[in-house]
Amino acid sequence: MRVVYSPPRTRKVFAAAHVAAAPGPDGTEVIDWESTIRFREYLWAHGFGVAEAMDTSQRGTGLSWPQARELIIRSAAARSAIPGQGGALACGAGTDQLAGGEDHTLSAITGAYADQVGFVQSAGAQVILMASRALAARARSPRDYLDVYGELLAQAARPVILHWLGEAFDPALRGYWGSPDFEAAAATVLELIERAGDRVDGIKLSVLDAGRELWLRERLPAGVRLYTGDDFNYAELIRGDAEGPGAVKHSDALLGAFAAITRPAAAALAALDRGDLAGYDAAMAPTVPLSRLIFEPPTYHYKVGVAFLAWLNGLQPHFAMLGGLQRQRPAAHLTRVYELAAAAGALTAPELAAERMDEMRARSADNA
Numbered sequence: 001m002r003v004v005y006s007p008p009r010t011r012k013v014f015a016a017a018h019v020a021a022a023p024g025p026d027g028t029e030v031i032d033w034e035s036t037i038r039f040r041e042y043l044w045a046h047g048f049g050v051a052e053a054m055d056t057s058q059r060g061t062g063l064s065w066p067q068a069r070e071l072i073i074r075s076a077a078a079r080s081a082i083p084g085q086g087g088a089l090a091c092g093a094g095t096d097q098l099a100g101g102e103d104h105t106l107s108a109i110t111g112a113y114a115d116q117v118g119f120v121q122s123a124g125a126q127v128i129l130m131a132s133r134a135l136a137a138r139a140r141s142p143r144d145y146l147d148v149y150g151e152l153l154a155q156a157a158r159p160v161i162l163h164w165l166g167e168a169f170d171p172a173l174r175g176y177w178g179s180p181d182f183e184a185a186a187a188t189v190l191e192l193i194e195r196a197g198d199r200v201d202g203i204k205l206s207v208l209d210a211g212r213e214l215w216l217r218e219r220l221p222a223g224v225r226l227y228t229g230d231d232f233n234y235a236e237l238i239r240g241d242a243e244g245p246g247a248v249k250h251s252d253a254l255l256g257a258f259a260a261i262t263r264p265a266a267a268a269l270a271a272l273d274r275g276d277l278a279g280y281d282a283a284m285a286p287t288v289p290l291s292r293l294i295f296e297p298p299t300y301h302y303k304v305g306v307a308f309l310a311w312l313n314g315l316q317p318h319f320a321m322l323g324g325l326q327r328q329r330p331a332a333h334l335t336r337v338y339e340l341a342a343a344a345g346a347l348t349a350p351e352l353a354a355e356r357m358d359e360m361r362a363r364s365a366d367n368a
Contacts, residue, residue: 005047007088008269011238011250012225014090015048015258016056018306019063019071020316029324031067035316037078039259040087042315046266048258049088050075051128055169056256056303060133062322065097069119076123090161090254091120094130104134110148117152117160127160128204128254133172142178142188149192159201161227161254164189166207168299182207186216193224204229204254208299213237217249227254231295231302235284238269239277259306260294261287264345283345290340293333304329305337309346312338312353319360331364 007013020035040050052075053059053068063071072091079089093116098104104112109132120127129152139145153160164185167174177185193200202225205213210233217226228237228251240250258265264283271279294305304326311319319326338347338357347353 004045005266005270007047007049009273011269011272012227012252013048013238013258013269014051014088014227014254015043015262016051016054016254016256017043017259018256018303018310019057019322020307020310020318021320021322022316022318023320029320029322031071031322032316032318032320033074035310036071037074039310039315040075040078041082043259043262044079044082044087046262047269048262048266049090050079051254052089052091052125054092054128054130054256055165055300056259056306058303058322058325059092059094059130060096060170061300061303062325065116068092068096072120072123072125076125080124088126089124090126090128091123092128092130092163093117093120095132095134098134100133104138106135106138106144106148109134109138110151113148113152114155117155121157126158126201127156128163129160130163131165131170131173131176133170136173136176139178142184142191145177145188146192146195150195153192153196153199156199159199161201162189162193162203164203164205164207165229168208168297169206170300182209182212183215186212186219189216190219193221198223200224202227202252206230208232208295210237213251217251225252227252229254229256231255231257231291232288234291235281235288239272239280239284256302256306257287257291257294260309260341261291261344261346263348267345286344287346290337290344290346293336293340296333301325301328305334308334308337309341312341312356313348314352319356331360334360 020032021029022032024030053071095112098112177188179185204227206229228234237251264287268280268283295302307321310316341347
């Protein structure tokens with residue numbers, strides 16, 4: 001029996017979704033649009049908002065800006081087809097239409113950002129201001145970040161989500177916000193948010209360090225959310241302490257991990273809504289070893305685990321990714337992903353998953 005979840009009441013949560021692919025006529029992988037959109041419908045049915053056209057969808061590692069535009073259009077159309085209010089949709093706006101390897105001016109970077117922001121807003125989606133490789137390469141001081149982001153926030157039609165992606169996810173982003181020192185970089189972020197007033201909904205932080213997330217979370221102005229992007233420590237950060245007077249804040253979430261642990265995470269968040277902390281822990285805790293394995297170094301290959309589980313669960317007919325990225329994790333790693341997914345309750349069709357594992361093992365043996 002299919003279980004449908006309402007969006008959580010006590011936490012705001014987005015799952016960053018991947019792009020399903022299939023072998024093309026020339027042997028290279030192409031986007032499987034039907035499976036890609038079906039996966040988003042699956043996330044919405046479990047109560048998650050969809051974070052679209054982010055690094056999980058291979059922005060910068062296979063998905064071009066023209067493809068991202070089409071992805072945003074198709075996702076917005078699918079969302080509008082859902083009865084009632086539909087699902088939450090937030091989309092990444094960046095600067096990836098600029099040619100890589102070139103030193104772009106701050107004006108060009110701001111213009112590229114503005115074009116993508118306008119497109120996302122025209123699709124009716126919330127804007128996520130993605131971290132920009134071009135800005136990381138060009139900026140010479142925190143002031144450059146404040147100027148670029150300040151201009152973009154002034155143009156925003158509704159509050160945006162800022163995006164702080166650590167170098168484990170993208171080495172080109174080292175020193176983002178003007179410093180490799182976390183607290184110095186965070187001071188720039190906090191200044192930006194203070195200047196922006198009500199134009200910032202929250203910030204997604206992906207630095208895989210719970211202590212640093214707590215440090216920043218406690219310093220955010222009232223009403224600004226910390227969306228955890230910590231795929232190692234999300235269980236404790238989302239849980240927070242017991243709700244009530246004097247309770248420590250919790251983190252909301254924007255996680256690629258949710259695309260891999262969708263079913264147990266939805267059950268955990270529903271338990272949290274009921275005030276059932278034991279139920280939350282029972283459902284969420286077993287997912288942590290799975291997520292830590294999927295996001296093990298090199299962390300930026302985590303997308304392989306997300307696509308692999310979508311294939312095991314019958315949400316796409318091929319275990320394929322743009323650019324053949326699925327080949328970046330060895331068979332032994334994927335076998336362990338399967339085992340931990342079974343232990344975490346993340347396999348929605350266990351018999352199909354077992355059949356597909358046998359298929360993968362047979363292929364590996366033939367290629368040995």
